[in-house]
Amino acid sequence: MARREETEQVTEAPPPTATLGVGMVGYAFMGAAHSQGWRTAGHVFDLPVRPALAAICGRDRTAVEAAAARHGWAAAETDWRALIARDDVQLVDICTPGDSHAEIAIAALEAGKHVLCEKPLANTVAEAEAMVEAAERAAARGQVAIVGFNYRKVPALTYARTLIEEGRLGALRHVRATYLQDWLVDPESPLTWRLERERAGSGALGDLGAHIVDLAQYLAGEPLVGVSAVSETFVRERPVLAGAAAGLSGAADGTARGVVTVDDATLFTGRLASGALASFEATRMAAGRKNALRLEINGELGSIAFDLERLNELSFHDHTEPATSAGFRRILVTEPQHPYLEAWWPPGHGLGYEHTFVHQARDVVRTIVEGRPPVPSFADGLQVQRVLAAVEESAAKNSVHTPVLL
Numbered sequence: 356m357a358r359r360e361e362t363e364q365v366t367e368a369p370p371p372t373a374t375l376g377v378g379m380v381g382y383a384f385m386g387a388a389h390s391q392g393w394r395t396a397g398h399v400f401d402l403p404v405r406p407a408l409a410a411i412c413g414r415d416r417t418a419v420e421a422a423a424a425r426h427g428w429a430a431a432e433t434d435w436r437a438l439i440a441r442d443d444v445q446l447v448d449i450c451t452p453g454d455s456h457a458e459i460a461i462a463a464l465e466a467g468k469h470v471l472c473e474k475p476l477a478n479t480v481a482e483a484e485a486m487v488e489a490a491e492r493a494a495a496r497g498q499v500a501i502v503g504f505n506y507r508k509v510p511a512l513t514y515a516r517t518l519i520e521e522g523r524l525g526a527l528r529h530v531r532a533t534y535l536q537d538w539l540v541d542p543e544s545p546l547t548w549r550l551e552r553e554r555a556g557s558g559a560l561g562d563l564g565a566h567i568v569d570l571a572q573y574l575a576g577e578p579l580v581g582v583s584a585v586s587e588t589f590v591r592e593r594p595v596l597a598g599a600a601a602g603l604s605g606a607a608d609g610t611a612r613g614v615v616t617v618d619d620a621t622l623f624t625g626r627l628a629s630g631a632l633a634s635f636e637a638t639r640m641a642a643g644r645k646n647a648l649r650l651e652i653n654g655e656l657g658s659i660a661f662d663l664e665r666l667n668e669l670s671f672h673d674h675t676e677p678a679t680s681a682g683f684r685r686i687l688v689t690e691p692q693h694p695y696l697e698a699w700w701p702p703g704h705g706l707g708y709e710h711t712f713v714h715q716a717r718d719v720v721r722t723i724v725e726g727r728p729p730v731p732s733f734a735d736g737l738q739v740q741r742v743l744a745a746v747e748e749s750a751a752k753n754s755v756h757t758p759v760l761l
């Protein structure tokens with residue numbers, strides 16, 4: 356495999372002249388992350404066409420023009436329909452809250468554009484189904500529709516999938532997945548759109564649970580077939596937001612308070628198609644846990660373990676080794692032979708959160724140009740949406756638990 360010296364020769368080749376015009380809707384946290392992905396992918400990877408940041412869209416003209424200048428977009432629009440209609444936009448990237456995903460994605464696909472849509476795919480199963488139907492019609496015309504489950508693009512997790520595909524874990528027994536953050540611990544943290552059911556669909560479940568459900572199914576290579584859940588909203592009222600959110604938070608509007616209409620934390624167990632058991636925990640109220648997406652998968656031949664807070668590492672235990680010397684060992688997934696790493700730094704120099712968006716952009720471009728099946732597809736996004744809906748249904752039923760005798 357190419358080491359860095361050879362890779363450098365490859366990246367010194369003249370950049371491709373053909374471009375894929377990207378139009379992005381939304382310019383907050385995810386908009387910034389996706390911008391970085393589009394800006395960088397064509398400079399790092401040897402791509403058949405280079406993404407061009409054609410136009411960015413948001414409702415507030417001053418703010419969207421500032422975002423365009425900051426993130427390197429050539430133009431700014433204030434109406435997503437105008438963005439979709441632009442001749443220099445071939446792909447529409449949707450980074451808005453979930454309540455507008457379906458409308459924008461379906462309109463873009465019907466206008467002949469490729470689509471990348473942030474997760475969760477939609478706020479309801481019905482919306483996701485309509486999006487899949489639009490994606491299927493568009494696929495017949497050669498268009499691509501992809502959902503942005505960016506953590507599949509962490510090299511250590513892509514590599515974990517390879518180990519499982521190769522049978523190194525054997526038949527799977529357990530999938531244990533948690534996604535823990537703490538940005539809502541403070542009860543004075545304001546009521547942003549992520550705390551409104553109308554806009555976000557659900558709370559920790561859709562925001563964080565969607566990622567770990569997708570990863571569990573992607574890594575295991577099989578779907579969840581049943582779930583049992585509990586859910587809680589610990590802080591039921593929060594200060595109303597004054598103006599736009601900044602990142603995950605924002606300034607409160609005096610003393611006015613509004614009702615939180617989503618879950619703060621959702622826990623559930625599940626069963627995969629093969630009979631393997633799974634457990635999940637999604638919360639934004641785990642004090643001290645910043646972006647702790649952790650996974651452990653146990654099979655009859657071995658186990659893997661991963662923590663997003665140490666994202667260059669994968670732990671692997673090979674249970675076929677002699678018991679005296681077997682045990683979890685830490686693999687640094689930073690070699691040029693590892694997924695995506697051939698184009699980055701010399702061995703051992705490591706990547707971060709933002710690189711997942713660069714890898715996502717690379718994969719979207721290649722999928723379009725090489726005519727590959729889209730992965731993760733809108734159908735994958737719908738399947739996750741069905742799991743989220745089943746979790747919500749179960750949590751609603753489980754509000755009264757089997758009592759514990761005291």
Ligand code: SOE
Pocket residue numbers: 384536562563603
């Ligand atoms: C906030 O909880 C958030 O930004 C999620 O919305 C993202 O999907 C996740 O990648 C990081 O945390």
